[in-house]
Amino acid sequence: MGLILPRHISRRQLLIGAGLSGAGLLLNGCGTSLGVRQVRQVTEPLNQAIKALLLSQSPVPEFPVSAIEPDKLLINSFNTTPQLDPEQFRLGVGGEVNQPMQLSLADIQALPLTEMVIRHVCVEGWAAIVQWGGVQLQTLAKLVQPKPGARYVYFTSADGYYESWDLASSLHPQTLMVYQKNGQPLSVDNGAPLRLASPIKLGYKQSKWVTQISFENDLRPEQGYWVDRGYEWFAGL
Amino acid sequence: MTASVAKRKPKLPSQALLAKTFHWVNIIALLLMMASGLQIYNANPVFGGRAGWDFPDAVLLGGWLGGGRAWHFAIMWIYSLNLLAYGVYVFVTRRWQHRFASSGDLKALRASQNEKRKNFAKHRLIYTIIVPVLLLAIASGLAMYKPAQLHWLAALFGDWQTLRTVHFMTVPLVLAFSLVHSLLALKVGQLRLVKSMFF
Structure with missing residues (x-):
């Protein structure tokens, strides 16, 4: 001393x-x-740059349907479990786009269905092989036509949860807005009527009960409920 | 001349500067990796899940899961770059050939009558075995950190629970190794050998 x-x-x-x-x-x-903020300031930009560099638009290899682990997907929620009426539900897709839209669940289900069997990895350390079914986010992007300046996508949920993604990860072919899990309609606990699902980011990035998708030019000070409390923003797998 | 040679004390062991640096950085980095790793472990225990046993605060680093992850993914660079630098050094200087376990050591363990030679062989064998364990910690860690981009690496470990268990087991393995390695170093070269590796 x-x-x-x-x-x-x-x-x-x-x-x-x-x-x-x-x-x-x-x-x-x-x-x-002690020291958490300091070490994060030094290494998180480096880790994020490497994860962004490793990100590719080619699909992550999937698992066979027989590998699905129905009991392993644990339920995490930061606050409450909102009950949304599927009939009244509308997904807003807007922000820096040419054609902002309001889509009903029927509109979304009329779009091409994509299914994938992937590993859902939680920040806590557990993982589960899950089958998700829904519409590719890139399909929604083609509908609303983001302007050239859009680089981020914000997801707002009915329970107040919020998240933001980089555009490249959002347009990955396995980044889906899903309404099916393991071949069944999505349950409310898992995010019904509509949630985000993807093999390329940690579970806390995959918002449940999504009601608004917004393409943005810049990141706001609020980047995500857990991100603002100290989890990594990029969180790429 | 002969008189002065006879009076001289046994030569103090001296170690290469890079070997000393490696030991210092490796010990500190491993302690920080273990403490932050156990912090992450507590968020969802590898054994027993949410109902599993937690490690006490005294051995944790980071304060909560987010803090543990911040430390773990910062120190991983120091830990692995230190190991990489030492690996390059060991190969470039051909230290690999004369400072690590060889077939001669295995022969000595089996056949030698010389107790000192046998201890020396045991010592070299043990510190050679830790190298794959240190590498396994990196490989299993990377497989969990990037299971999508490095899916082939994650697949090598089979399922996720096996991967987590392997990564966790490197902690008791490294701790047990450190104990045996230190005891054997004391046996082979007493405290002056241990001190020579750090000062």
């Missing part, structure tokens, strides 16, 4: 310093969270 203290420090200064760092530890709730 003596090595890192300035030589002229007084006993009084030392006591004040010790008190302040002690208070800091208490305020933190847990001393071990």
Whole structure:
């Protein structure tokens, strides 16, 4: 300790310093969270750049239907489970686009159905092989025609959850707005009537109960419910 | 001349600067990787899931899952680049051929009557075996970090639970190795050998 203290420090200064760092530890709730912001500031831009570099538009290899693990997909929700009437449900697709739209569930189900059996990976460490069925987000993008400046996509959910994605990941052929899980209609717990699903991002990026998709030129200070609390923004797999 | 040679104490072992640096950086990086890794483990225990046993706060780093991940994915660079630099050094200087376990050591373990030679062989064998374990920690970690882009790597481990278990098992393996490695170093060269690797 003596090595890192300035030589002229007084006993009084030392006591004040010790008190302040002690208070800091208490305020933190847990001393071990010290340094988290600093290490993230240094390495997260690097990790994100590498993940973006590794992102390819070719599909991630899928699993056979026999590999589906129906019991492994755990339910996580940050707040409540909203009950949406499928008849009244409308998905807004807008922002920096030429043709903003309001789509009913019937409109969405009339679009080409894409099914995939992929691994859903949760930030907590668990994973589940799941079959999702729905419409490619790139199909919706073709309908609304994003303007050239659009680089991000925001997803707003009925429970107040929000997320933002980079455009390339959003237009990946396996990034879907799904209404089926394991060959059945999506359950409310899993995000019915409509949720985001993709093999290329962690589970917290895959918003449930999505009501609004917005193409944006810039990221806002709010980037995602969990992202704003310290999870990675890109979260690419 | 002969008198002074006879009076000289046994030569103190000296280690290459890069070998010392590797040991320092590796120990610190591994401790940080383990503490932040156990923080991540607690979010959903590998054994038992949400009902599983948690590690106590005292051995964790990061304060919560997000903090643990921030540390883990920062220190992973220091850990793996240090290992890579040491690997390059070991091959370029051909240290691989005369400082790691060889067929001669295996022969000595089986046939030698010389207790000192046998201990030395045991020591070299143990510290050679840790190299694949250190690499396995990186391979299994990468497979979980990028299971979509590196799907072939994740597939090598079979299912997800196996992958998680393998990655977790590198923690007790590294801890057990560190203990045995230190004890054998003490046996082969006493405290001065251990000290020579760090100072």
